[in-house]
Amino acid sequence: EIVLTQSPGTLSLSPGERATLSCRASQSVGSNFVAWYQQKPGQAPRLVLYSTFKRATGIPDRFSGSGSGTDFTLTISRLESEDFAVYYCQQNGNLPRTFGHGTKVEIK
Amino acid sequence: QMQLVQSGAELRKPGASVKLSCKASGSAFTNYYMHWVRQAPGQGLEWMGIINPSGSTTSYSQKFQGRVTMTRDTSTLYMDLDSLGSDDTAVYYCASGFYYFDFWGQGTLITVSS
Numbered sequence: 001e002i003v004l005t006q007s008p009g010t011l012s013l014s015p016g017e018r019a020t021l022s023c024r025a026s027q028s029v030g031s032n033f034v035a036w037y038q039q040k041p042g043q044a045p046r047l048v049l050y051s052t053f054k055r056a057t058g059i060p061d062r063f064s065g066s067g068s069g070t071d072f073t074l075t076i077s078r079l080e081s082e083d084f085a086v087y088y089c090q091q092n093g094n095l096p097r098t099f100g101h102g103t104k105v106e107i108k
Numbered sequence: 109q110m111q112l113v114q115s116g117a118e119l120r121k122p123g124a125s126v127k128l129s130c131k132a133s134g135s136a137f138t139n140y141y142m143h144w145v146r147q148a149p150g151q152g153l154e155w156m157g158i159i160n161p162s163g164s165t166t167s168y169s170q171k172f173q174g175r176v177t178m179t180r181d182t183s184t185l186y187m188d189l190d191s192l193g194s195d196d197t198a199v200y201y202c203a204s205g206f207y208y209f210d211f212w213g214q215g216t217l218i219t220v221s222s
């Protein structure tokens with residue numbers, strides 16, 4: 001099973017700042033097989049990025065992704081109020097599908 | 109676009125079973141792989157298993173092997189979970205897609221308590 005480690009656990013930032021979220025895999029993951037999800041309290045997760053850098057429908061271009069091998073990054077260029085949430089990375093190249101434990105992006 | 113509507117909250121005693129449903133509309137459900145993902149209170153997301161579009165093949169997380177069964181018909185996904193324990197208290201989500209999960213149900217809260 002591929003274990004995903006997300007860092008930091010919590011990111012305290014102000015609106016307008018840049019957020020950089022990290023996801024490290026215990027073994028190499030193909031770049032087509034990393035996704036990121038956003039979850040707000042009381043809501044289901046929402047797909048943000050897939051195949052490392054491709055934005056899901058309706059996701060603004062301030063969200064971007066990069067990485068390869070075992071290290072992947074989600075960047076939010078300028079945080080807006082609706083971006084404060086928990087973000088999970090996922091690897092989907094192997095079974096079982098696995099998620100990281102999440103990074104909470106909170107308002108500073 | 110696919111809409112996934114899940115069944116309502118359930119309360120079960122330890123040792124009991126529960127069957128959840130997830131009804132699809134708006135897209136060709138029979139073309140999609142489907143998954144169940146759960147989230148314990150205050151915790152992260154945990155993948156439980158996948159079922160192929162025809163329902164002929166499933167693959168489960170080793171953690172749930174032997175007590176989870178996923179099935180489907182032409183419009184609805186189901187999951188049976190047996191031998192419930194207090195640590196099965198969680199919100200259970202259905203989600204569509206093979207690699208990434210592009211559509212999610214609203215979640216079903218299962219509470220296991222005596």
